[in-house]
Each structure stands twice: as structure tokens, then as C-alpha cells.
Amino acid sequence: MPVYDAESMTITAQRVDRIAEDFRASMDKLRGIEGESPFGDVEDPDNPDKVAGTVGAFTDGMRSEFDAAAGRVSAASSALRDAVGAMSEADAVAADNLTARDL
Secondary structure, three states: OOOOOHHHHHHHHHHHHHHHHHHHHHHHHOOOOOOOOOOHHHOEOOEOHHHHHHHHHHHHHHHHHHHHHHHHHHHHHHHHHHHHHHHHHHHHHHHHHOOOOOO
16 A cells, blocks of 8 residues: 655645746747847748748747646646645544544
């Protein structure tokens, strides 16, 4: 039968929270084209915003992926915390239900 350690699970939940924050910090660092286009002559002269729009769409998509990942990692952390709470509650109920018997 597995043994669960609430303290270790709480520490793990905190570490998982940090991973979610890392995803959010990375997402904040994603930028599209700011200022003059670094692509210069590659742009379509008839539609100079095409490259910037493509890079912008890619950047938006990546930000969305980072946001989704952070949300999933946060959900995992919440699940760990809920499990710790349920285990602690079950332990408290079990301790209250114990009775001492004379042998």
C-alpha cells in the first residue's frame, strides 16, 4: 500500500506553481516585430505588412500556447493541493475514530 506524505506533496505543488510562473514569464517575453522590420528586403513591396502580420500571428499563437501550458500546470498544482487537503481531512477523521482498547 502506498504511503502518502502531505508535506512532500505540498512542496511539489509549490514547485509546480513555479513552473507555471516560468511559463507566464516566458510568455511575457515573446514579442512580435517592434519598430522597423528586421526582414527589410524580404517584405512584399505590394504588401509590406504581410511579414509583420505573419510574425505577429505566430507570436500570438505562441503566447496562447504558453498561456494554456501555464493554466494546465496551475491546474495540476491545484489538484495536488486538493489531494493533500483530502488526505489531511481523512487522517483527522480516522484519528477521531480511533478508540483505545484494553488488551
